[in-house]
Amino acid sequence: MTTAPAAGAANETAPAELVAEFDAVVAADGRIEPRDWMPDAYRATLIRQIAQHAHSEIIGMQPEANWITRAPSLRRKAILIAKVQDEAGHGLYLYGAAETLGVSRAELLDKLHSGRQRYSSIFNYPTLTWADVGAIGWLVDGAAITNQVPLCRCSYGPYARAMVRVCKEESFHQRQGYELLYTLSHGTEEQHAMAQDAVNRWWWPSLMMFGPPDDESAHSAQSMAWRIKRHSNDELRQRFVDICVPQAEALGLTLPDPDLRWNEERGRWDFGEIDWEEFQQVLRGNGPCNEQRLTQRRTAHEDGAWVREAAAAYAAKHQTDTGREATAV
Amino acid sequence: MSTQNTDWPLWEVFVRSKRGLSHSHAGSLHAPDATMALRNARDLFTRRGEGVSIWVVPAAAITASSPDEKDPFFEPAADKTYRHPTFYTIPEGVKHL
Ligand SMILES: [Fe+2]
Numbered sequence: 001m002t003t004a005p006a007a008g009a010a011n012e013t014a015p016a017e018l019v020a021e022f023d024a025v026v027a028a029d030g031r032i033e034p035r036d037w038m039p040d041a042y043r044a045t046l047i048r049q050i051a052q053h054a055h056s057e058i059i060g061m062q063p064e065a066n067w068i069t070r071a072p073s074l075r076r077k078a079i080l081i082a083k084v085q086d087e088a089g090h091g092l093y094l095y096g097a098a099e100t101l102g103v104s105r106a107e108l109l110d111k112l113h114s115g116r117q118r119y120s121s122i123f124n125y126p127t128l129t130w131a132d133v134g135a136i137g138w139l140v141d142g143a144a145i146t147n148q149v150p151l152c153r154c155s156y157g158p159y160a161r162a163m164v165r166v167c168k169e170e171s172f173h174q175r176q177g178y179e180l181l182y183t184l185s186h187g188t189e190e191q192h193a194m195a196q197d198a199v200n201r202w203w204w205p206s207l208m209m210f211g212p213p214d215d216e217s218a219h220s221a222q223s224m225a226w227r228i229k230r231h232s233n234d235e236l237r238q239r240f241v242d243i244c245v246p247q248a249e250a251l252g253l254t255l256p257d258p259d260l261r262w263n264e265e266r267g268r269w270d271f272g273e274i275d276w277e278e279f280q281q282v283l284r285g286n287g288p289c290n291e292q293r294l295t296q297r298r299t300a301h302e303d304g305a306w307v308r309e310a311a312a313a314y315a316a317k318h319q320t321d322t323g324r325e326a327t328a329v
Numbered sequence: 330m331s332t333q334n335t336d337w338p339l340w341e342v343f344v345r346s347k348r349g350l351s352h353s354h355a356g357s358l359h360a361p362d363a364t365m366a367l368r369n370a371r372d373l374f375t376r377r378g379e380g381v382s383i384w385v386v387p388a389a390a391i392t393a394s395s396p397d398e399k400d401p402f403f404e405p406a407a408d409k410t411y412r413h414p415t416f417y418t419i420p421e422g423v424k425h426l
């Protein structure tokens with residue numbers, strides 16, 4: 001599809017001119033802003049996607065934070081803390097973007113905590129060794145970047161702007177992971193083996209991050225018509241594989257796929273079959289860490305309740321002072 | 330889960346990236362009061378030295394033009410091309426004008 005379909009048909013009461021204006025803005029590669037009229041289904045799709053994206057950033061802090069106290073040097077520890085803090089920031093940019101569509105932060109968090117909204121299944125895998133921090137930076141952040149760069153041109157303005165900010169910060173994430181793996185790969189035999197093991201475990205789940213194959217992707221065609229999505233899942237996955245193969249070689253590590261070979265005709269790398277059954281299982285909550293991730297998130301939220309309440313009480317007490325403090329200009 | 334299920338107020342954040350430039354909108358955040366909003370804004374939007382000054386404004390305090398009346402509201406500007414220098418014809422060869 002190259003043009004947006006008459007998407008506004010979903011809002012039965014929507015005047016034709018509003019639908020036409022929405023379609024025209026999208027077709028002209030313009031941006032839809034929060035107070036513009038938009039089809040209900042467009043709004044719902046964005047809320048679902050941005051919320052899932054935000055949740056992924058927040059849950060994604062856990063597997064890496066697992067290694068902060070055991071980082072092998074102060075340098076690595078400082079880097080990892082900064083990286084995990086960035087992911088918190090990404091979550092907040094994205095929650096902010098979702099809220100412009102009329103959902104509240106409390107509602108979004110509640111949906112995450114009750115399992116009614118998802119986060120990326122990649123974060124349901126465990127980080128077993130220090131090398132996993134490297135593999136996540138290189139592969140998981142790498143896959144995220146491949147997904148997110150086209151989202152900088154998403155038709156919904158606040159989402160696109162959040163993505164610009166996120167993408168600027170992601171390249172440090174990927175580089176620190178790559179550097180970490182390179183160091184291990186060129187260290188002792190055991191360190192090299194540890195790096196290889198991490199890549200072996202993270203490679204396939206990273207490829208699953210692009211979502212189901214195009215012919216099974218439920219929302220793809222409509223999202224592309226709305227210019228929320230710019231490329232198909234399979235196209236982005238292929239791009240990622242093509243980028244990673246030479247990078248793995250430079251690391252002195254192999255990718256765990258016996259079917260990986262250069263296809264002269266296509267000018268791209270052929271790769272093996274993805275285990276979609278595993279993907280479905282993890283999505284359904286049966287991954288190695290689903291339970292742990294959600295429990296930890298809920299606990300963190302509950303443990304923070306007294307802080308939120310105290311801050312709100314303090315603010316209420318000093319309400320008369322606020323506004324006067326922040327004279328800026 | 331928390332008993333208090335309402336969000337802190339929403340603040341819009343404006344950042345001056347360097348001296349000589351105006352503040353521009355960076356995004357929004359929730360905070361209980363202005364002081365916390367400023368601190369959160371620093372941590373959220375200036376982790377890499379992106380700003381030398383921050384404004385936080387309660388989102389509820391902003392009055393915006395309505396997208397519905399976009400056309401009539403901005404219409405008076407549309408037909409006044411004589412407000413632009415390109416409207417005028419100047420004789421060939423005249424300089425510094
Ligand atoms: Fe991120």
Ligand SMILES: [Fe+2]
Pocket residue numbers: 087141144170173
């Ligand atoms: Fe990241």
